[in-house]
Amino acid sequence: MSESVLRIDDLSIVYRTARGLVRATSHVSFSLAKGETIALIGESGSGKTTLSLALIRMLPAAAQITSGAIHYTRNGQTRNVLSLSPGDMRAFRWKECAMVFQGAQNAFNPVLRIRQQFADTAAAHGIKDPEVVKARTLELLRLVRLDPQRVYDAYPHEMSGGMKQRALLALGVLLDPQVVILDEPTTALDILTQRAIIDVLNEMQKRLNFSIIFISHDLALAAEMADRVATMYAGEIVELAPVAEMFYRPHHPYTLGLLRSVPKLDQRRDDLVSIPGDPPNLIDPPSGCKFHPRCQFATDHCHQEAPPLVEYTPGHFAACWHTDKVAAARSGFIDLKEVKKDDRS
Ligand SMILES: Nc1ncnc2c1ncn2[C@@H]1O[C@H](COP(=O)(O)OP(=O)(O)OP(=O)(O)O)[C@@H](O)[C@H]1O
Ligand SMILES: [Mg+2]
Structure with missing residues (x-):
């Protein structure tokens, strides 16, 4: 391919x-x-x-x-x-x-x-x-x-x-x-x-x-x-990765938010989290990272400067200044047994 x-x-x-x-x-x-x-x-x-x-x-x-x-x-x-x-x-x-x-x-x-x-x-x-x-x-x-x-x-x-x-x-x-x-x-x-x-x-x-x-x-x-998934937010690709990577190791807080808002069979309803706020106005979008007003990890840096789309592991791109914090947050959410069993990569 x-x-x-x-x-x-x-x-x-x-x-x-x-x-x-x-x-x-x-x-x-x-x-x-x-x-x-x-x-x-x-x-x-x-x-x-x-x-x-x-x-x-x-x-x-x-x-x-x-x-x-x-x-x-x-x-x-x-x-x-x-x-x-x-x-x-x-x-x-x-x-x-x-x-x-x-x-x-x-x-x-x-x-x-x-x-x-x-x-x-x-x-x-x-x-x-x-x-x-x-x-x-x-x-x-x-x-x-x-x-x-x-x-x-x-x-x-x-x-x-x-x-x-x-x-x-x-x-x-x-x-x-x-x-x-x-x-x-x-x-x-x-x-x-x-x-x-x-x-x-x-x-x-x-x-x-x-x-x-x-x-x-x-x-x-x-x-x-x-085979691959691209997450779009406010007109931009904010994450692009092979499918298993995207679902088990999301690097962008918006992708993580999307995954968390989908109910799973074995999940209690109160574990479901919706993404707070609304999509931005595309006539006058937020400064810096367009996702920052809705992001739990946002810092001053995110207000000021838009993060570039960076390749973290081969084929896995994300545009976020705080992928380390996303990694910490996802480990509490994504079941690692599931990763082992289904990981296609
Ligand atoms: N004909 C149009 N004139 C002005 N703005 C438009 C027009 N069509 C779409 N838009 C705006 O462009 C942006 C992107 O719209 P688009 O339809 O591509 O989104 P989408 O991701 O396909 O949404 P959905 O999931 O609802 O289909 C939105 O802000 C929308 O309001
Ligand atoms: Mg559409």
């Missing part, structure tokens, strides 16, 4: 609003390897959707990319997505990088049969042979464990939410993209349906070997899907 398909370099995005500039994504850098899954976690408003919309250049008109580059590599050829022509950009979406949008259960056109929607997407990218499109559509519907014959001719309203979500995943990979972005793909689905979607995704990825950017509020799902 060494060849990178996507390399995001110092990406910053603002929204122009009547009240001022919203700094939605600030100086984000990371790369995605072939076949790898990265999960983006973080509270509502931390910039996850903004970041992923930028990758396929689907930001709303009020948004502006103020710094950075997005390098995409296929067959040894690298291009900056930000300098593609509109025509090349249209080809890039779906064919190279597909996105399943947040709350997309109703993304299908209600008056068209599923087969028509697959055919239209293929035709838009120059694949017009009906036999080829039909064979590929049926194959993918089977891969997402739908009854291909039935769904092929169905209208969206004849399908449940979970079936539509699976059909959307199939449509997402119709043109064999290298990167699939999934923005909260299982939100609004019941837990068994979520389970089925995750199984299907894992199977599709094994077969088709695409890379995934997986956005989720659900840390358990992120843990299960991801």
Whole structure:
């Protein structure tokens, strides 16, 4: 897993609003390897959707990319997505990088049969042979464990939410993209349906070997899907690490806070701790470390100077002046027996 398909370099995005500039994504850098899954976690408003919309250049008109580059590599050829022509950009979406949008259960056109929607997407990218499109559509519907014959001719309203979500995943990979972005793909689905979607995704990825950017509020799902996890806070990546590292040895107090706010089966309710305060105003963010107003470890240094993202152990990056204090705090919280048993690294 060494060849990178996507390399995001110092990406910053603002929204122009009547009240001022919203700094939605600030100086984000990371790369995605072939076949790898990265999960983006973080509270509502931390910039996850903004970041992923930028990758396929689907930001709303009020948004502006103020710094950075997005390098995409296929067959040894690298291009900056930000300098593609509109025509090349249209080809890039779906064919190279597909996105399943947040709350997309109703993304299908209600008056068209599923087969028509697959055919239209293929035709838009120059694949017009009906036999080829039909064979590929049926194959993918089977891969997402739908009854291909039935769904092929169905209208969206004849399908449940979970079936539509699976059909959307199939449509997402119709043109064999290298990167699939999934923005909260299982939100609004019941837990068994979520389970089925995750199984299907894992199977599709094994077969088709695409890379995934997986956005989720659900840390358990992120843990299960991801090779690496990036924690976002106020538009920045504040921690990036292999999944077991992130969950068992978090270095950033915000990641630790997120982990502590998730209930476990064997935990008493009063052991659950929520993160105090609210996410910051991104028009006028706090000085220094943006997390300092909510951080139990904050000192004057944190008010004054933003901590850089530093690599503490190979592949484990965090932006915090007080990782030693976080380490002491997590040892009281994370069960070491569990670390031994499940540690994948
Ligand atoms: N069209 C827009 N105009 C102005 N501000 C916006 C717009 N879209 C998003 N924002 C702001 O940008 C910031 C990042 O929003 P974004 O939707 O990327 O967060 P998110 O992490 O995806 O949140 P969620 O978990 O709720 O989906 C927020 O402060 C949000 O209010
Ligand atoms: Mg979002």
